[in-house]
Amino acid sequence: MSAKRPSIADLLLAWYDANARVLPWRAPPGETADPYRVWLSEVMLQQTTVAAVRPRFAAWVARWPDLASLAAADEADVMAAWAGLGYYARARNLLACARVVSADHGGEFPRTEAALRALPGLGAYTAAAVAAIAFGARAVVVDANVERVVARLFAIPDKGAAIRAAAEAITPDARSGDFAQGMMDLGSAICTPRAPKCLLCPLADRCDGRLAGDPEAYPARKAKAAKPQRYGTVFWLERGGAVWLVRRPAKGLLGGMRALPTGAWSDAPPGLVDAPAPAGWRVLDMTVAHGFTHFDLQLALAMADAGAHQPAGEGEWWPVDALDSAGLPTVFAKAAMRMRSER
Ligand code: SF4
Structure with a gap:
């Protein structure tokens, strides 16, 4: 047998x-x-x-x-x-x-x-x-x-x-x-x-x-559906070696995370709408791209010295030298890296 x-x-x-x-x-x-x-x-x-x-x-x-x-x-x-x-x-x-x-x-x-x-x-x-x-x-x-x-x-x-x-x-x-x-x-x-x-x-x-x-x-590969493209601007507002960070709303994408300020993300580049202060913004000639599950995002980068302007809303001044410990989500960490090198 x-x-x-x-x-x-x-x-x-x-x-x-x-x-x-x-x-x-x-x-x-x-x-x-x-x-x-x-x-x-x-x-x-x-x-x-x-x-x-x-x-x-x-x-x-x-x-x-x-x-x-x-x-x-x-x-x-x-x-x-x-x-x-x-x-x-x-x-x-x-x-x-x-x-x-x-x-x-x-x-x-x-x-x-x-x-x-x-x-x-x-x-x-x-x-x-x-x-x-x-x-x-x-x-x-x-x-x-x-x-x-x-x-x-x-x-x-x-x-x-x-x-x-x-x-x-x-x-x-x-x-x-x-x-x-x-x-x-x-x-x-x-x-x-x-x-x-x-x-x-x-x-x-x-x-x-x-x-x-x-x-x-096996298994058969599905053709990937094209993801929608969205746009936004991320703002680097600096004062005395510290950058203005906010906390994102609890509900929604990256909810509750510490972040650089950014306005709404939309179907077309929003420019300086939703800037955290009416400072002298300089828009860099570079962008940051990031893929989320349901859409791709392209962020314009805007920098300014806060001078005497107090930013609107809640946030905190975070030492630029200690930014690595802020726990920024990847998309904002990428933007911060670019902007630090442009200061
Ligand atoms: S299980 Fe995968 S590696 Fe193993 S024989 Fe089948 S196809 Fe080849």
Whole structure:
């Protein structure tokens, strides 16, 4: 009688045991990791690469090593520490979640996917990842890497329900956290978006995409819709070595973040409308471009010495030499860098 054919999960877990990436938020194969670190890393990784997250993760856990310390943190500090990691709502939700877990769950994350899903900021993906990776619960974790590997394994052209159903079918009851991390690692190192290394792949014999001859065809790439272009002006108002910073409205894009003043962003360059003071503005012959999820932004840069003018509205004079510690979102940090070099 021939030996039982190993399952896809068996093959993948054996590969993972030998090849797992060592990451600061991970436990070795077969062990479960600290839920705080798993949750934090998953939130950070939603928009950023592993290489970019590593130093940010290290700095974060040096400052807030556990959930209790984060729950007690000041919101402004948390927002500033998140600067550059994108989607600031995530930072606000991290803090809200830490406080809810502290107040309502005795400081311990709940262990089921459903209870995790009820926490602030935990969507279906993050809840599944934390349940599987930190608690060993059976949960189906589908990130972009897993989606690509599964699409190729089963030659599924369209992203969505069919990929999820196939991922569900191959997720094992035991070690589903290691399985998820193994799929992520396989997608990152072997089953890459371009030129997958099928000769090194532990799943090559089971892969319909490879057997069909063109694994890169899965999942089908959608043509990107052109994003609308918007325009604005960002204002550098200086007095005695300090620059005028404001806090953005709590609701809306980059809500609650410290920022350089800028007027409304619109479909045409707005010029000096909404300047914070009627000073002698100089518009630089350069702009800053930044891509947001739903639109591209081009900012004109205007500089002035405040002189005797007091800027309108609330804000603070921030020493230019200490601007790096202001926690400016990336788009304003880019603008500030340009304008500092023009002073
Ligand atoms: S055989 Fe190739 S396409 Fe299929 S899962 Fe492995 S690396 Fe990806």
